[in-house]
């Protein structure tokens with residue numbers, strides 16, 4: 001029952017496996033709303049009272065990996081590949097900071113064309129010259145590379161474990177090593193990164209028990225940012241035709257995660273918004289406290305098709321909607337938005 005969950009949380013500041021599973025399996029609408037409300041109160045009390053906007057730059061859609069769910073996997077010849085030139089990445093980042101963003105996420109496929117030196121230069125400039133947090137979502141690189149990126153100024157890394165069920169992990173990742181993934185995550189924590197991980201919800205063969213295991217895994221490995229998004233079946237991939245993940249289960253997972261890892265940064269994902277737009281905002285009242293806005297120029301972004309019909313989460317539109325929903329933005333972001341509004345949103349977009 002909901003009261004048991006609350007009492008357990010207040011006593012231990014986390015949940016156990018059985019309670020996580022109970023939330024994941026909740027279908028009763030009233031009980032779900034109660035649990036979401038509790039997760040929301042915990043978010044506002046223990047993290048921030050505002051929603052953090054982070055700006056994502058999808059700087060390359062080249063990838064040398066074959067993840068079975070992903071639309072930019074190396075085997076997909078049906079998409080147009082691009083790489084954003086270094087100077088342009090910097091310009092996009094600067095523009096994002098001027099608009100009011102306080103974190104820039106560099107995301108891309110695993111693309112060695114961007115050498116460690118090049119990434120180091122980009123990170124250094126964004127962090128030291130634009131005075132902004134840099135978060136990396138670039139897949140697996142050597143431990144040495146991640147050490148250098150940290151020294152250059154990156155403070156966060158997002159590397160999803162995707163699923164802790166080894167059998168499913170191996171089935172969907174023909175060229176990824178389960179043990180190395182976990183070892184690398186632990187190493188990132190050791191290096192002092194605010195380390196992000198996460199799973200895909202609704203992978204073929206996955207059950208709620210696997211998702212409960214994912215949450216426990218992240219808690220026990222000191223994961224501080226959590227990216228959980230529903231699986232979206234995508235054209236020209238081996239998982240084309242499999243059913244999409246459930247948006248309702250994703251919301252339950254956000255609430256369960258908030259009550260298990262109370263201080264986490266947890267975005268309401270674009271994948272969830274792609275399945276059900278309103279749910280992305282509902283998620284901000286069910287345990288999530290971050291939203292990633294996409295600042296990749298349209299000419300590139302339209303080819304970053306990691307999954308079908310990916311929505312564009314726009315900066316100003318998202319910020320306005322957050323305010324309309326009665327939620328708050330960070331003081332810096334809010335101030336910049338008010339200024340932009342006064343100027344008729346004349347910033348380059």
Ligand code: SAM
Nearest residue numbers: 069070108109137138139160230231232306307
């Ligand atoms: N290449 C890097 C990596 O894999 O960590 C970063 C980019 S990758 C596109 C970012 C995330 O997209 C992955 O961690 C994966 O969970 C998610 N993703 C890719 N295809 C997806 C799909 N069809 N449905 C849901 N999530 C997907």
Ligand code: SF4
Nearest residue numbers: 063065067070073109
């Ligand atoms: Fe490449 Fe990441 Fe897609 Fe895997 S999920 S194919 S590593 S971009």
